[in-house]
Amino acid sequence: ELLLSDEFLLDALTWEGINHRYPIPVSPEIANQGFSRPYISHLYGGSLRATFPSPSPDMLEWHGLDDWVFLNLEHCPHAPTRPGYSGLHFSQHRARGTWEKLRAPLRTFVKLASSQWVYMGQYRLVPGKSLTTTAWMEQKPEVRKTWATGMLNKQWGSNVLLRVWFRKTKGVE
Known part of the structure; x- marks a missing residue:
């Protein structure tokens, strides 16, 4: 189980941050359409398993898209579960603003079911509050x-x- 406590999440983000939603101007049938990871990889390149895959130079030259993030709810249970909803991605890295993935929004897909990766939208990763030793021990x-x-x-x-x-x-x- 990777779910952090509600207390930590509320302290780190505030209720407004957790509940922020961007409107998605397409029908739910289209917005919630899932794709298999092999299908996405075949179209755009990149690893079938990496969280932040990089397409090959040939694929990158063809489509120019190198801004992908794939979040699996098994490993990232606080990821958005609907297009436009807010979400969280935790890592073992210290929260800092120098990571290159923070420069621009990323095409964010979340695995909601077996072989069903749903495009959530363009999400910007922003460093948040680091988990303190005390907060860690409270988990x-x-x-x-x-x-x-x-x-x-x-x-x-x-x-x-x-x-x-x-x-x-x-x-x-």
């Missing part, structure tokens, strides 16, 4: 275990492990 044990396991087994935390190693061995951040 349910299952949440902490799932995140810790992902950090170790899925390499979500390789950069964090390197920072800890450098801090311990070299005394630098």
Whole structure:
């Protein structure tokens, strides 16, 4: 389980931020149409598994689109679930404004069902409040275990492990 506590979410975002919705001027049948990841990858290129896939140079030259994000509710349970709705993407990185993916809106797809990736719209990633040690300890044990396991087994935390190693061995951040 990766769901963070409601208390943390409300503290980090405010109720208005969580409930903000952009109007989508198309019918729900069109707005909620899902596509398989292989289909999207075949049309535009990019990895079938990466959260932020990069199309090959040939595909990029053809369509010029290198602004994709694919959020899976299994790993990103606070992602938007309807086009235009607000959502959250948490990572192991410290919240800072220098990440290149923050420069422009990203074409955001969310996996709502098996092989059903729904286009949510153009979303801008904005750094939020980092989870403090106290807020981390207030999360349910299952949440902490799932995140810790992902950090170790899925390499979500390789950069964090390197920072800890450098801090311990070299005394630098």
